[in-house]
Every structure is written in structure tokens, then in C-alpha cells.
């Protein structure tokens with residue numbers, strides 16, 4: 001007889017268990033998650049030239065080009081995905097496949113974002129773009145038998161000047177599948193306060209929004225996003241660690257901004273694989289998600305761009321299991337954090353936590 005070891009007392013979840021575990025995704029870009037084969041087919045339809053001509057080579061090109069250590073160069077790869085998403089049927093197809101891929105990955109609730117203003121080059125109106133995504137999401141949810149709930153987040157590009165229009169679009173669609181608003185794009189040089197009018201408008205409308213902040217730029221960006229713009233959540237927010245001091249003896253001191261973020265339970269939409277690619281973190285093992293989780297910030301785990309980062313929710317969570325020895329209880333904690341932070345009405349969030357997330361993890365724990 002062998003004595004029980006720590007490993008048998010708290011088994012490491014297998015890859016298959018992580019895949020089957022219910023997962024919640026708050027930060028995923030529609031134009032960052034296309035299947036390479038779909039890009040090839042859509043590019044052929046519109047005559048767009050691509051840097052590779054097989055699905056495998058194209059997938060590798062995206063991952064390698066995004067692996068640049070710079071957010072600005074990472075973002076250049078989106079030229080090719082956005083170029084093939086300029087017509088209604090193409091957008092609908094991408095949206096449907098997105099839902100199918102997320103459901104197959106075990107995602108039970110997702111908020112998927114994109115910038116409508118980037119999809120009007122061939123003459124679509126902003127409204128037609130949102131309608132095309134809504135149609136694709138509906139088709140995807142139907143195809144997966146309703147195993148997943150999906151909402152849109154409308155993003156405005158921070159270097160452009162259309163945020164007010166996009167905020168109004170989000171309000172116009174608030175009861176038809178759009179759950180909130182976001183700003184994205186190059187962070188340095190484009191502070192969130194450039195779009196203050198849009199955020200103030202959304203607050204007056206009792207609407208929800210998140211802001212990409214603290215990814216390629218530090219604390220001032222996070223501070224503006226929260227204290228000037230009133231963001232409900234932070235996209236990434238990794239640089240909040242710049243306001244946390246860990247002494248040699250392990251004692252931790254939080255600055256005022258880090259304290260505020262933790263005290264207010266402001267959700268951090270962390271995207272580990274993406275952060276390693278853009279240089280926001282040196283490696284998964286050194287990613288601030290470990291410290292922030294230990295300190296019980298409201299941490300959530302996300303994919304950001306499944307194509308560019310060759311990732312999935314299963315891959316992100318598995319990489320954290322491998323790096324930090326997380327168990328199913330930790331993965332459930334991230335998942336409940338995410339569901340609590342969703343831009344969905346409270347009763348609907350609770351129904352998913354109690355009806356889907358908790359029973360799903362309990363069933364997995366019972367297998368062990």
C-alpha cells in the first residue's frame with residue numbers, strides 16, 4: 001500500500017478534463033480568431049493577397065508575426081483578417097465558426113468583441129456589420145444546440161475618432177445581443193480619456209464597458225480607465241503589478257491604485273499567451289497572473305486572439321496548470337470570477353454559475 005501523496009490528494013487536471021470543464025471567456029476578438037482555412041477561402045473570394053497559401057503555413061505566419069514582442073507589430077497582422085471581413089456573408093460565417101469553435105472548446109459563456117468601424121470598407125453600414133455578427137452568433141448557437149451563450153462587445157479603435165458613434169451603436173443594439181463596449185488598438189499615445197465623451201454617455205445610459213489598459217502602457221493608462229472613464233473591467237491590466245511591491249521577505253504592499261482595483265473587485269481580463277507575444281510578460285511562468293491570483297484580485301483567464309496566439313481557453317488554462325500547479329478548484333475560481341464579471345443581467349449570471357459552472361466542476365471532481 002502506498003501512502004497518499006499530495007498528487008493523489010489534489011490531482012492535476014488532465015488536458016481532456018480542462019477541455020470538458022465549463023469555461024467563461026470575456027476577452028476574445030472576433031477578428032483575431034478566424035480559422036486559417038476560412039481566411040484562405042474568403043481571401044480568394046475578394047481577391048485579397050495573403051502571405052501564405054496553405055492553412056498550415058498561414059496559421060504559422062500569424063503566430064510567428066504576432067510573436068514580435070511589440071503590440072504595434074502584433075496588431076499589424078489584423079490587416080489580413082479585417083480585409084476578408086468586409087461583406088455580410090463573410091462576417092456571418094466568421095461569427096458562426098467562432099461560436100462553434102468556442103463551444104467545442106468547452107466555453108459556456110463568451111463575450112466576443114470587434115470594431116464595427118473596421119468592417120465598412122466595402123460599403124456596409126455600421127448597423128449592417130452588427131446585424132451580420134448577430135446572425136452568425138445565432139446560427140452558431142443553434143448549431144451547438146444552445147450549449148453556449150454568446151454576446152457581442154462593440155470596440156472603438158483608440159487611434160480613431162468614432163467612439164461616440166460606436167457607443168451609440170452599442171446602446172441601439174443593447175437588447176439584441178450587444179452587452180457592452182470597449183476600446184482597443186495601440187495603447188501608447190492614445191489614452192482612454194481621448195474617448196471620455198463616449199464613456200460618459202455610456203454611464204448616463206447605465207451601460208457596461210471595459211477598456212484595454214495596462215498592456216503596452218503602465219499605471220497612468222489603468223488609472224485613467226478607472227478613475228476618469230469609469231471602466232467596469234480592465235482589458236489585460238497586467239501592469240497593475242507596477243503598483244505592487246513584493247519585498248525580499250515576501251511581504252506585499254499595495255499602492256493606492258492597486259488597492260482600489262482589488263477592493264472594488266475590478267475584473268482583470270488577463271490573456272497570458274497574448275501578453276508573452278507582445279512583451280507584456282516575459283513568459284507564462286513569470287506572468288503576473290500568479291501574484292495577482294495569490295493576492296485574490298478578481299482575475300479572469302482569456303484568449304485575446306486565438307489565431308495570432310494559436311490558443312484556446314483549454315490551452316490557456318492548461319498552460320497555467322503546467323506553470324503553477326493549479327487544480328480544478330483554481331480553474332473553477334477563475335471561471336466563477338469571469339461569470340460574476342460578465343456584462344449579463346445578474347439573474348442570468350447566477351443561473352449559469354449555479355446551473356452550469358458549479359455542476360460541471362463537481363462532475364469533474366467526482367471523476368478524480
Ligand SMILES: O=c1[nH]cnc2c1ncn2[C@@H]1O[C@H](CO)[C@@H](O)[C@H]1O
Pocket residue numbers: 029030031032071075078082113114115118155184185186212215274304305
Ligand atoms: O491585445 C490587444 N490589445 C489592443 N488591441 C487589440 C488587441 N488584440 C486585438 N486588438 C485590436 O482590436 C481590434 C478589434 O478587435 C483588432 O482589429 C485589433 O486591432
Ligand SMILES: [Zn+2]
Pocket residue numbers: 027029184212235304
Ligand atoms: Zn484584446
